[in-house]
Amino acid sequence: MKMFVNRKNELEELRALSQSKQPVMALLYGRRRVGKTYLLGRVWKDPFYFLAADTTLETNRTDLLRELEQWSGMEIFPEDYHTWRSVFRLMARIAGEKQQVFILDEFQYLLERDSDVVSQLTAVWDREMDDSPLVLVLCGSEVSTMEALQSRDSPLFGRLSWSSRLRPFDYFDSSRMLPWLPLREAMYIYGALGGMPRYLSAVKHNENLRESLCRILLSPRGEVHIQLQNLMAGEKGIRNTAEYDAVLRAVAAGRRELSEIASCAGLQDRTYVARRVLEVMENLALIRRERNYGASSKSPWRYRIADNALLFWHRFIEPNRSQLERDMVGSVWETSIEPLLDTYMGHIFEDIARQTLLRFSGELGLPVLSTCNRWEGLDRNRRSIELDIVARLKSGEMLTGEVKWSSSPVDPDVHFQLLRNLEDLTASGQNWAKQALGGWFVYFSAAGFSEYMLRLAEDTTRVILVSLEDMFPD
Numbered sequence: 001m002k003m004f005v006n007r008k009n010e011l012e013e014l015r016a017l018s019q020s021k022q023p024v025m026a027l028l029y030g031r032r033r034v035g036k037t038y039l040l041g042r043v044w045k046d047p048f049y050f051l052a053a054d055t056t057l058e059t060n061r062t063d064l065l066r067e068l069e070q071w072s073g074m075e076i077f078p079e080d081y082h083t084w085r086s087v088f089r090l091m092a093r094i095a096g097e098k099q100q101v102f103i104l105d106e107f108q109y110l111l112e113r114d115s116d117v118v119s120q121l122t123a124v125w126d127r128e129m130d131d132s133p134l135v136l137v138l139c140g141s142e143v144s145t146m147e148a149l150q151s152r153d154s155p156l157f158g159r160l161s162w163s164s165r166l167r168p169f170d171y172f173d174s175s176r177m178l179p180w181l182p183l184r185e186a187m188y189i190y191g192a193l194g195g196m197p198r199y200l201s202a203v204k205h206n207e208n209l210r211e212s213l214c215r216i217l218l219s220p221r222g223e224v225h226i227q228l229q230n231l232m233a234g235e236k237g238i239r240n241t242a243e244y245d246a247v248l249r250a251v252a253a254g255r256r257e258l259s260e261i262a263s264c265a266g267l268q269d270r271t272y273v274a275r276r277v278l279e280v281m282e283n284l285a286l287i288r289r290e291r292n293y294g295a296s297s298k299s300p301w302r303y304r305i306a307d308n309a310l311l312f313w314h315r316f317i318e319p320n321r322s323q324l325e326r327d328m329v330g331s332v333w334e335t336s337i338e339p340l341l342d343t344y345m346g347h348i349f350e351d352i353a354r355q356t357l358l359r360f361s362g363e364l365g366l367p368v369l370s371t372c373n374r375w376e377g378l379d380r381n382r383r384s385i386e387l388d389i390v391a392r393l394k395s396g397e398m399l400t401g402e403v404k405w406s407s408s409p410v411d412p413d414v415h416f417q418l419l420r421n422l423e424d425l426t427a428s429g430q431n432w433a434k435q436a437l438g439g440w441f442v443y444f445s446a447a448g449f450s451e452y453m454l455r456l457a458e459d460t461t462r463v464i465l466v467s468l469e470d471m472f473p474d
């Protein structure tokens with residue numbers, strides 16, 4: 001049987017929908033390749049499934065009717081169903097007494113320009129469904145279009161019984177797609193491919209890290225390479241891809257604040273364009289923004305790339321495109337990627353550690369967190385300070401910590417350095433830092449801890465050590 005990772009809540013909730021005696025409508029959406037169709041394929045036994053195509057409404061309607069005929073075994077003459085209203089009416093009739101599930105996949109293709117599919121659906125839904133026990137699932141990959149269906153202005157507003165945006169996997173579920181790999185290797189893969197199930201499923205059993213990334217991501221013929229290349233072009237609402245690429249490249253290169261990003265992307269006179277581009281990409285979960293812990297609502301946002309595949313692409317693939325096109329995949333790996341990979345992973349691992357804290361605080365022996373940020377800036381002597389983890393627990397206490405991807409065991413220095421930083425920040429007027437000195441401390445290490453560090457944690461209350469293995473509780 002093929003692997004099926006997580007999506008437990010969605011599975012259960014969707015199954016529960018078919019208990020209803022009334023007609024119910026559900027919405028499932030999310031980026032391409034995130035696993036929508038795969039999930040829907042697991043929920044019901046023999047649903048009607050139609051995959052809309054990027055073609056005219058007429059063609060889609062006749063295709064749908066043909067498939068409906070095959071699936072239901074009824075004789076259906078397309079010329080009897082000229083309108084979408086009559087198609088939905090037909091579905092209700094087929095459902096009749098028996099509970100039936102109808103899935104319309106890539107639904108956004110039925111919503112192009114002057115389509116009135118939604119208002120026709122609403123009309124039938126409100127007046128003619130009676131008590132037909134049917135489940136209608138509208139599924140689509142165009143996030144903004146699908147999201148608009150549940151907004152206040154949409155005719156469907158208030159009619160949806162269930163709606164969910166499917167997200168890529170976190171580090172933990174990603175690793176479950178790669179159960180044969182040592183954890184450290186699986187994390188490199190997550191760093192390069194992110195949590196898109198489709199990308200992860202391209203990694204093969206018998207390959208090591210270098211082999212799989214060279215084959216699927218570096219090679220211009222690689223499956224993930226091709227999909228990433230088309231990522232921007234495939235998102236509707238993104239017209240000028242050049243501007244998007246320039247902004248992404250700036251953020252990937254470490255530009256964080258709007259003005260820096262705009263000028264690095266050549267948009268210094270049009271900051272509003274950069275802002276808009278960032279907003280669109282944030283909506284697609286390609287970009288995220290954050291502020292220092294405790295920062296005021298006036299302090300500027302700092303932008304980051306939210307999708308590891310996209311970050312890796314702009315950091316390592318894009319700059320080496322011409323070499324990769326000439327099939328120099330192996331030498332690009334050796335000279336331009338491998339030597340920089342651990343530095344790259346340092347930042348990814350910080351993010352993974354924050355995911356661990358939010359998902360598994362109980363397993364780690366920690367109270368539940370309410371926020372989890374980082375902090376970077378200058379103390380009053382203009383010394384630059386970075387704290388990987390600054391969090392507030394639900395209990396009100398503070399939690400601070402450091403995250404190390406290094407390959408040698410972490411020793412107590414890291415704790416004393418953090419205490420020093422917190423003391424300096426306290427002296428610089430950061431009130432939370434004072435509180436943090438009396439709070440919890442957490443240290444993540446991908447290469448374990450020294451004898452001394454283990455002893456320190458034993459002797460000091462509220463110091464928690466988390467090894468790579470601890471981040472993967474059973």
Ligand SMILES: Nc1ncnc2c1ncn2[C@@H]1O[C@H](COP(=O)(O)OP(=O)(O)OP(=O)(O)O)[C@@H](O)[C@H]1O
Nearest residue numbers: 003004005032033034035036037038141197198201
């Ligand atoms: N929960 C999962 N467990 C394991 N593998 C998964 C899971 N979800 C998705 N996959 C893998 O990812 C692939 C892509 O998923 P799927 O085709 O469902 O994406 P999609 O969201 O429908 O994309 P599109 O919008 O392009 O149609 C699947 O064929 C499968 O290999």
Ligand SMILES: [Mg+2]
Nearest residue numbers: 036037038105
């Ligand atoms: Mg699909």
